[in-house]
Amino acid sequence: MSGEFNITLADSGACFPCKQDQNVLAAMEKLGRRGIPVGCRGGGCGICRVQVVAGAGYRTQKMSRAQVSEADLAAGICLACKLIPEGDLTLRVLGLFRRDCD
Amino acid sequence: MSFTGVLRPGHCAIRVMEMGPALTHYIERLGMLKTGEDAEGRVYLKGWDEHDAFSIVLREADSPGLDYLGFKVLSNQDLDRLELALREHGCAVERIPAGELKGCGHRVRFQIPTGHTLELYAEKDYVGTLTGNQNPHPWPEGLKGMKVCRFDHCLLYGPNLADTADLFVNVLGFSLSERVVTPDAQMIGAFFTCSNKAHDIAFIEHAEPGKLHHASFLLNTWEEVLNAADLMSMHDIPIDIGPTRHGITRGRTIYFFDPSGNRNEVFCGDYTWYPDREPITWETEQLGRAIFYHDRKLNENFLGVVT
C-alpha cells in the first residue's frame, strides 16, 4: 500500500494527494488548493462537510454530533478535517449544514 | 465610575470533544492554570492574573460550543435585585445551588433571547495569584505558552438582538459601547460593557440560536500577540485571522481554534469606556474595516464559522 492517496472532488473534478494519516482538509490546505471550505479544522463548525461518494476506505476522528449524525455517517457524510483516507476517495462537497431556524 | 451590579464575565463553560487535547491547548499553549476538577470530570482553569478560583470550565461532550457564560456581581444584594428584575422582565430564571460549580456560590441562571444561557453569581472562592498581594512582583515566573492574563469576553451569535440589547441595558445595567447598523437602521451587531472595558460581551444577529463565535483572553502588549502567533505556528494551532487590528473596540488581535473547533482570541489594547460616553456606530457598508481594519474586507469564514 502506498503512503499517499488521491482525493477527487466530484463536482469540479479537482484532484489532490493526501498522505495516509493526514486529514483531507489539511492535505488540501498544505498544497494551497481550494474546493472544500475551511473553518475550525477541529471537527466542530461543520463547514467542511463532505460525502464520500466512491472510494477504497477511510476512517474518521471525533466529530461534532451537532454536525454529523449517525445517519449522516451511515450515508458517508463526514467532516473533511477529520477524514483520513485509507485509499483513493471521491468526495462531494456539502458545506455547512443549514438547520431549520427561521 | 464606582462599580456596582454586574462586574465582569467571570466564567465561561466550554464544551470540548476530547479533554486531553483541550487541556494541552488551554494549559500548555494559552498558559492558563488548572485550579481544580470535579466528580463530573469538568476541569477548572484561570489566567495567572485572575484572583477568583476559575474563569474557564471545560466539559467533555459530543459537540463543542458554549454551555453558559457567568457574570460576577458585586454583592448578594445585587444578585437578589437582578434576579427579581430578570423575573419581572419575563425571563425564565433558575437557581443553581452553591457548590454545583466547585468553589462558586449560588448562581442565577437565565436564558437570553439569542438562545444563550447566562448566569449571575456573587461569590467565588478567592485564591489570589502567584505573585500574592503583599509587595507583589509584576508577574510570576514559570508561566507557559501565551501567558494569558485572564478570560476577557465572548462574542455570541443568535437571533433577537434587539430584545437582547433591551435586556442587557435596561435590566442588567450594561452600556452599549459599539453597534453595527444596516442602512435601514437594523442593529445587527452590539457590544456591551459593564465596566471600563470597550466590551464585556458582544452579539451578532444570526439565525441559529445559542452559538459561540469566540472566547477571548487578554494579553498585555502587541509583542505578546505576535509571540502568541509564533506559538500557534510552532504547535500547528489553526489560525483563523491575524495578528491584526479591529476597527470595532480597536483591539489588536489574533483568532485561532481550540482542538474541538471552538474559536479563541488573544488580544491587547482597547480603550477606556465611561458610562457617559455615546456609543460608536458602524455602518454595514464599512463592516470590512470595522472588523479587520487592515484587510478592509469581509471574511466569510470569520463571519460564518461558529460552534
Ligand code: FES
Ligand atoms: S473545518 Fe470546522 S468542522 Fe472541519
Ligand SMILES: [Fe+2]
Ligand atoms: Fe473578541
